[in-house]
Amino acid sequence: MSKELILNEIEKNQDEYVEFLRDLIKTNSYNPPGNEKNVAIKIEQYLKENDINCEIFSFGNNRANLIAYLNNNFDGKNLIYNGHMDVVPPGNESEWKNPPLSAFMKKKKVIIGRGAADMKGGLAAMAISLKILKRLDINLSGNLILNAVSDEETYGTYGTKWCLENKLKDIKCDFIVIGEPSGLSPLPKAILLGEKGHLIVKIITNGISCHAATPFLGKNAIYMMSDIIQNLDKLENIILNVEPPFSIEELKNFISDVFPNREIFEKIYKEQSVLQNVIKANTTFTKSLNIILGGIKENVVPDKCEAVIDFRLLPGQSINDVLNALKTLINDLGYEVRDDPIAKPEKVFVYLEVFHQSEPSVWKDWKNSENLRLLFSVIEDIYKKKPFYFLMPACSDAHFYRNSGFCSATVAFGPGSAATAHAINEFIEIDDYINAIKTYTLFAYNLLK
Ligand SMILES: [Zn+2]
Numbered sequence: 001m002s003k004e005l006i007l008n009e010i011e012k013n014q015d016e017y018v019e020f021l022r023d024l025i026k027t028n029s030y031n032p033p034g035n036e037k038n039v040a041i042k043i044e045q046y047l048k049e050n051d052i053n054c055e056i057f058s059f060g061n062n063r064a065n066l067i068a069y070l071n072n073n074f075d076g077k078n079l080i081y082n083g084h085m086d087v088v089p090p091g092n093e094s095e096w097k098n099p100p101l102s103a104f105m106k107k108k109k110v111i112i113g114r115g116a117a118d119m120k121g122g123l124a125a126m127a128i129s130l131k132i133l134k135r136l137d138i139n140l141s142g143n144l145i146l147n148a149v150s151d152e153e154t155y156g157t158y159g160t161k162w163c164l165e166n167k168l169k170d171i172k173c174d175f176i177v178i179g180e181p182s183g184l185s186p187l188p189k190a191i192l193l194g195e196k197g198h199l200i201v202k203i204i205t206n207g208i209s210c211h212a213a214t215p216f217l218g219k220n221a222i223y224m225m226s227d228i229i230q231n232l233d234k235l236e237n238i239i240l241n242v243e244p245p246f247s248i249e250e251l252k253n254f255i256s257d258v259f260p261n262r263e264i265f266e267k268i269y270k271e272q273s274v275l276q277n278v279i280k281a282n283t284t285f286t287k288s289l290n291i292i293l294g295g296i297k298e299n300v301v302p303d304k305c306e307a308v309i310d311f312r313l314l315p316g317q318s319i320n321d322v323l324n325a326l327k328t329l330i331n332d333l334g335y336e337v338r339d340d341p342i343a344k345p346e347k348v349f350v351y352l353e354v355f356h357q358s359e360p361s362v363w364k365d366w367k368n369s370e371n372l373r374l375l376f377s378v379i380e381d382i383y384k385k386k387p388f389y390f391l392m393p394a395c396s397d398a399h400f401y402r403n404s405g406f407c408s409a410t411v412a413f414g415p416g417s418a419a420t421a422h423a424i425n426e427f428i429e430i431d432d433y434i435n436a437i438k439t440y441t442l443f444a445y446n447l448l449k
């Protein structure tokens with residue numbers, strides 16, 4: 001009975017839900033600098049109109065996190081919905097067909113704007129699920145908690161990590177959904193059980209400058225860097241070699257389950273190089289040298305060269321493993337690695353600067369989870385297509401929950417296509433968004449009733 005009640009309520013109020021999402025997209029929360037408090041205030045207004053407990057925790061310059069919950073009882077089952085309020089900057093605005101903050105609605109089918117998919121769509125849908133359960137006054141024995149966070153696009157220290165350590169850690173949590181866009185069009189929806197780690201390191205080689213006519217008087221920092229780069233593949237022999245959480249075959253099996261038969265899947269798999277590469281990325285440690293800078297003048301031996309490398313780690317590998325391996329590699333080439341970039345001009349050494357780090361994580365005992373099966377069946381019921389289990393090749397805030405031991409049963413599932421996240425003309429399909437509202441509400445109802 002309550003299922004019908006919930007679905008009717010959603011059908012009836014679709015226009016209001018669409019306007020709420022458009023309002024969030026129009027609210028500037030580009031990060032950097034953040035300004036997530038603008039979004040937090042909108043969500044607070046929306047929820048407080050319906051007497052939902054909601055608290056904003058402000059920090060910095062117009063930044064904030066928000067926690068809302070259906071009732072004051074945290075002794076039963078607790079379900080957390082996590083969504084980030086910040087969005088990446090729009091890039092070159094003139095390339096957008098419609099201004100990125102206009103939340104332009106096309107033929108009542110699609111909403112275009114920065115954050116439409118990543119992830120104001122998922123965030124709005126999660127907030128609305130609380131409102132629906134409150135409005136219908138459905139009796140639940142557990143509690144649904146919304147954690148709307150800042151700082152995700154700049155790695156989550158002041159957002160999810162702060163909320164977990166300061167506000168949520170004493171709650172016994174049964175399940176967490178992060179509303180990141182988990183569509184991999186043309187495939188059906190994915191439920192993401194884990195994610196890779198991420199480390200960005202700037203390597204600075206410090207040599208000795210001199211006249212290029214007498215190069216042996218100096219130490220050429222570009223040659224030093226070249227030495228390191230040419231030996232970079234040796235890193236894989238030094239770092240901890242781990243099995244990926246799922247093999248290529250297992251990941252293929254997950255996806256092929258949504259096809260009528262294996263042959264059709266194999267045919268598509270052969271044609272889709274994107275799919276092959278996403279699977280490859282999810283099963284291997286990767287590195288990519290993305291920036292290199294060096295030299296000041298055509299007749300001066302350079303004393304400085306910088307290179308930025310992006311490493312993606314498999315669950316089981318740690319940021320420290322990679323940093324230590326990198327140091328070993330550089331030491332083995334005969335260079336000292338220093339902790340301090342400040343040097344006298346005659347010093348030859350290498351300095352490593354960590355730009356960003358986020359540990360890999362995976363939910364190991366997903367197979368035994370009834371809650372996960374429930375989520376799977378709700379998605380299948382609402383989207384009329386079986387979802388599939390998969391891994392995220394990028395990273396999200398999930399690792400804070402999983403790796404801290406707070407709740408390993410953390411998955412990412414949300415409306416929107418991952419391919420449109422961070423892209424020009426980012427969009428969300430309204431049907432997908434409404435289906436996400438239905439899924440979040442029914443999943444919470446079934447888990448907590
Ligand atoms: Zn995101």
